[in-house]
Amino acid sequence: MDRTRxxxxxxxxxxxxxxxxxxxxxxxxxVIDRGGPAAATTSHGEGNILLSDKGPGxxxxxxxxxxxxxxxxxxxxxxxxxxxxxxxxxxxxxATTRAGADGLRPFAASQRASGVVAEAMDADALxxxxxxxxxxxxxxxxxxxxxxxxxxxxAAALLSGALAAGASLRSGREVLxxxxxxxxxxxxxTSHGTLEGDVxxxxxxxWSGELAARLGAPVDIRPRRGEVLVTTPLPPTVxxxxxxxxxxxxxxxxxxxxQTSAVVEATLAGSVLLGSSRRRVGFDARTRPExxxxxxxxxxxxxxSLARVPVMRAxxxxxxxxxxxxxVIGPDPRLAGLWHASGHEGAGIGLSVGTARLVRALLDGxxxxxxxxxxxxxxxxxxxxxxxxxxxxxxETT
Amino acid sequence: MSAGTGGTGRHVxxxxxxxxxxxxxxLAAADAALAAGARVTLVDxxxxxxGQYHRMLPDAYEAANPDVLQHGYNAFEQRSMRVIGHRRSTxxxxxxxxxxxxxxxxxxxxxxxxTGGLPRERRTLRPDALVLAPGAxxxxxxxxxxxxxxxxxxxxxxxxxKGERVAVGDRVVVAGTGPFLLPVAVSLLEAGSRVVxxxxxxxxxxxxxxxxxxxxxxxxxxxxxGELASYTAALARERVPYLPGRAVIEARGDGRVEEVVSAxxxxxxxxxxxxxxxxAADAVCVGHGFTPRLELAVASGCELRGSAPAEVFxxxxxxxxxxxxxxxxxxxxxxxxxxxxxxxxxAVAGWFAAGGDPSARTLAPLRRARDQGRAFAExxxxxxxxxxxxxxxxxxxxxxxxxxxxxxxxxxxxxxDPVSSEARVARLGTRAGLGPCQGxxxxxTVAELRARLGAPDPDPAAxxxxxxxxxxxxxxxxAPPAEREG
Numbered sequence: 006m007d008r009t010r011x012x013x014x015x016x017x018x019x020x021x022x023x024x025x026x027x028x029x030x031x032x033x034x035x036v037i038d039r040g041g042p043a044a045a046t047t048s049h050g051e052g053n054i055l056l057s058d059k060g061p062g063x064x065x066x067x068x069x070x071x072x073x074x075x076x077x078x079x080x081x082x083x084x085x086x087x088x089x090x091x092x093x094x095x096x097x098x099x100a101t102t103r104a105g106a107d108g109l110r111p112f113a114a115s116q117r118a119s120g121v122v123a124e125a126m127d128a129d130a131l132x133x134x135x136x137x138x139x140x141x142x143x144x145x146x147x148x149x150x151x152x153x154x155x156x157x158x159x160a161a162a163l164l165s166g167a168l169a170a171g172a173s174l175r176s177g178r179e180v181l182x183x184x185x186x187x188x189x190x191x192x193x194x195t196s197h198g199t200l201e202g203d204v205x206x207x208x209x210x211x212w213s214g215e216l217a218a219r220l221g222a223p224v225d226i227r228p229r230r231g232e233v234l235v236t237t238p239l240p241p242t243v244x245x246x247x248x249x250x251x252x253x254x255x256x257x258x259x260x261x262x263x264q265t266s267a268v269v270e271a272t273l274a275g276s277v278l279l280g281s282s283r284r285r286v287g288f289d290a291r292t293r294p295e296x297x298x299x300x301x302x303x304x305x306x307x308x309x310s311l312a313r314v315p316v317m318r319a320x321x322x323x324x325x326x327x328x329x330x331x332x333v334i335g336p337d338p339r340l341a342g343l344w345h346a347s348g349h350e351g352a353g354i355g356l357s358v359g360t361a362r363l364v365r366a367l368l369d370g371x372x373x374x375x376x377x378x379x380x381x382x383x384x385x386x387x388x389x390x391x392x393x394x395x396x397x398x399x400x401e402t403t
Numbered sequence: 404m405s406a407g408t409g410g411t412g413r414h415v416x417x418x419x420x421x422x423x424x425x426x427x428x429x430l431a432a433a434d435a436a437l438a439a440g441a442r443v444t445l446v447d448x449x450x451x452x453x454g455q456y457h458r459m460l461p462d463a464y465e466a467a468n469p470d471v472l473q474h475g476y477n478a479f480e481q482r483s484m485r486v487i488g489h490r491r492s493t494x495x496x497x498x499x500x501x502x503x504x505x506x507x508x509x510x511x512x513x514x515x516x517x518t519g520g521l522p523r524e525r526r527t528l529r530p531d532a533l534v535l536a537p538g539a540x541x542x543x544x545x546x547x548x549x550x551x552x553x554x555x556x557x558x559x560x561x562x563x564x565k566g567e568r569v570a571v572g573d574r575v576v577v578a579g580t581g582p583f584l585l586p587v588a589v590s591l592l593e594a595g596s597r598v599v600x601x602x603x604x605x606x607x608x609x610x611x612x613x614x615x616x617x618x619x620x621x622x623x624x625x626x627x628x629g630e631l632a633s634y635t636a637a638l639a640r641e642r643v644p645y646l647p648g649r650a651v652i653e654a655r656g657d658g659r660v661e662e663v664v665s666a667x668x669x670x671x672x673x674x675x676x677x678x679x680x681x682x683a684a685d686a687v688c689v690g691h692g693f694t695p696r697l698e699l700a701v702a703s704g705c706e707l708r709g710s711a712p713a714e715v716f717x718x719x720x721x722x723x724x725x726x727x728x729x730x731x732x733x734x735x736x737x738x739x740x741x742x743x744x745x746x747x748x749x750a751v752a753g754w755f756a757a758g759g760d761p762s763a764r765t766l767a768p769l770r771r772a773r774d775q776g777r778a779f780a781e782x783x784x785x786x787x788x789x790x791x792x793x794x795x796x797x798x799x800x801x802x803x804x805x806x807x808x809x810x811x812x813x814x815x816x817x818x819x820d821p822v823s824s825e826a827r828v829a830r831l832g833t834r835a836g837l838g839p840c841q842g843x844x845x846x847x848t849v850a851e852l853r854a855r856l857g858a859p860d861p862d863p864a865a866x867x868x869x870x871x872x873x874x875x876x877x878x879x880x881x882a883p884p885a886e887r888e889g
Contacts, residue, residue: 040825041824041825041828042821042822042823042825042828043823043825043828044825044826044827044828048825048827048828048831088823088832155831155832156831157823157827157828157831157832158831158832160828161820161822161823161828161832164822165820165822168822174821174822176821176825234871234880236877237839237874238838238839274807274834274837276837279877291504291505292502292504292702292870293504293506294502294504294515294527297502297871297880298880298881298883301877301880301881302881304877304881305877305878305881311877312876312877312878312881313876313877313878314876314877315874315875315876315877316871316874316875316876316877316880317839317841317871317874318837318841318869318870318871319870319871320870321870
């Protein structure tokens with residue numbers, strides 16, 4: 006047998022996308038997960054596939070690659086793709102302050118220069134596109150390439166595609182440690198025995214830091230909590246993904262204390278999803294009503310007419326956060342056999358398919374479609390070398 | 404609102420006990436906590452105390468048992484007035500708990516409430532101890548056609564008949580299991596419906612075994628059996644057939660119920676082939692017991708007991724203390740045991756929540772009443788178990804989640820695919836439990852079906868996890884809460 010044996014650690018959307026890509030490439034792929042597929046971060050997000058929130062740079066390049074790949078991948082998945090609920094509905098970024106408008110216009114211009122479709126909207130165009138949005142806006146930009154999926158369904162489609170291509174799946178297996186022979190990771194010890202392989206891909210999302218530490222090669226990937234509110238089903242009210250221009254700043258920020266910015270969109274079932282929040286609280290999953298309250302207040306600033314709409318549910322999850330806000334993709338230079346595909350923070354759904362393509366090219370020893378250098382593992386932010394004193398993963402904000 | 408200053412000059416302030424639910428358990432808890440010297444805030448979503456229980460008694464019971472009822476009512480009324488009128492108590496009517504916040508895991512959580520009409524006022528209560536007595540709601544198992552207009556939960560039919568004198572239909576079939584079917588049928592008669600038949604899925608033998616196994620336990624609940632006897636008499640007078648060992652397995656009709664199909668069922672509720680019978684009816688009222696309202700206990704971090712989805716309750720110790728610091732539970736959330744047990748549990752919970760003397764003499768009879776009530780409940784459960792083969796009457800296209808119209812085939816497909824079998828992923832994929840009722844109707848049923856299909860959820864709290872415990876309008880949520888109390 007000369008097929009590369011790949012063990013993917015984590016059956017979220019990134020692990021699933023990688024499993025499909027590597028199985029199609031002819032690898033012998035096994036996916037394991039501590040719980041069930043897509044059960045953690047993947048199923049606790051909104052399903053964003055966004056270009057609009059990314060400024061020029063390596064993450065935008067990965068996002069553009071991914072956005073180009075998504076329709077191809079879904080077409081290739083055939084009937085399996087239905088569960089992904091692909092909606093290329095486009096995004097609209099709305100500034101509600103003068104400062105917001107002053108930031109949004111040059112940001113959009115820089116994105117256009119990088120090949121993103123970003124169309125300035127006047128008040129009439131905005132009202133035609135989103136009749137219920139606030140009249141109190143100072144600028145608006147339409148991003149027709151933004152899309153949305155039902156994230157757990159998208160991950161299930163990708164993983165089903167992987168299984169159809171010959172990969173196998175074992176749920177309920179937790180990695181306890183590594184087996185290193187001659188400086189190379191040759192196996193992982195799990196709760197259900199040892200698994201051997203040639204390549205072990207860490208795709209454990211916010212748990213990637215802990216998992217890498219168990220394997221003896223720590224990376225600085227930490228959880229950053231977010232919450233989403235879900236309204237009762239409404240007649241069509243919100244037609245695009247609409248968010249406040251200050252969202253871009255919040256995504257790019259590394260602050261540990263609570264940040265909220267409005268992201269409003271409808272689902273196929275008619276509910277409106279309202280995000281977003283960012284807090285670094287370790288894996289503390291307790292709901293904080295003041296966070297929900299802050300999200301509601303920001304959402305009403307964008308859509309005042311939702312004031313009487315009931316919120317029937319809230320859910321939260323953990324994003325894999327890296328201090329320099331770039332994913333970690335590629336081989337670990339400290340331990341042969343260990344690879345990483347993680348650290349996508351809130352963009353993992355969208356970036357999953359591009360990430361998988363990079364991993365496949367790097368594993369084949371080919372030049373990837375985009376420069377993978379910025380995502381390499383041995384950068385100071387990933388190896389924990391430029392972490393400010395006092396900000397540890399378990400830090401509690403109050 | 405402090406209790407005053409002690410003689411030594413030390414400032415003595417009673418503990419602040421928040422009681423959620425003003426049914427028999429909650430009212431008793433508030434009463435006992437006040438008696439033990441606490442400051443009490445009693446919260447209920449209704450305008451008046453009493454909970455479901457006091458809204459549920461048919462008139463026939465009153466007619467047949469004027470003394471018993473009068474006695475019970477007086478006791479209730481006195482307790483109500485004593486609690487509401489007490490100088491250390493605050494009665495928050497029309498108030499819902501929308502969130503529980505465990506800000507400090509070493510003590511009782513914050514209780515976030517909404518009070519009054521629109522817009523409701525948001526408030527945060529800071530208790531020293533929290534007593535959860537939210538009660539239960541009807542459980543209804545799905546069957547083909549149960550989404551048709553004309554199908555009612557037994558509790559909803561009862562509330563309409565009793566509360567608003569609205570008859571749910573002219574020809575009504577009452578079906579399901581448990582003694583609660585009897586007062587429902589009687590109330591329907593009183594509201595002017597013709598009750599065609601009452602179908603009790605439990606077979607006569609099973610019911611007899613359950614009721615007669617330990618007669619001495621029955622004696623302690625004589626009030627309850629007297630109550631049931633009066634219903635039986637009322638049904639007999641109207642010549643309403645009461646048929647054990649039969650279940651409604653389908654409702655049919657063009658746009659609304661026109662007929663129901665029933666069949667004989669075995670002890671495990673498997674359908675006996677060839678016993679199907681069609682009955683013309685324009686309404687069917689169904690009840691298969693009760694589901695405890697566990698979301699506040701789950702949000703409080705209370706450990707649960709039981710593993711079968713329909714048999715999960717809050718774990719409490721002899722003092723009604725849950726595993727969560729400062730949180731007590733009483734009534735149906737600890738086990739479906741009826742009003743007398745709920746009252747006793749509530750009194751014990753309120754007393755200990757208030758820091759009452761553990762050697763107080765009044766505790767012994769309360770504990771005895773509680774234990775008798777629980778024993779009675781145990782017998783009820785034995786007499787009216789939900790048979791494990793009930794899913795036999797489901798078809799692939801039978802709706803399981805009425806809010807999202809998810810059918811049984813979709814639930815089976817998700818549970819059977821290793822890629823999507825995890826509970827949350829299956830929920831997002833099938834949408835069962837994601838609609839306006841947030842799985843209050845179908846959550847336990849879906850968990851039970853999934854367990855049968857080989858995809859049990861390892862977390863028994865999952866069907867009850869609702870961090871937003873009550874829908875809250877965006878404007879209410881966005882507004883800052885009024886000054887924190889306590």
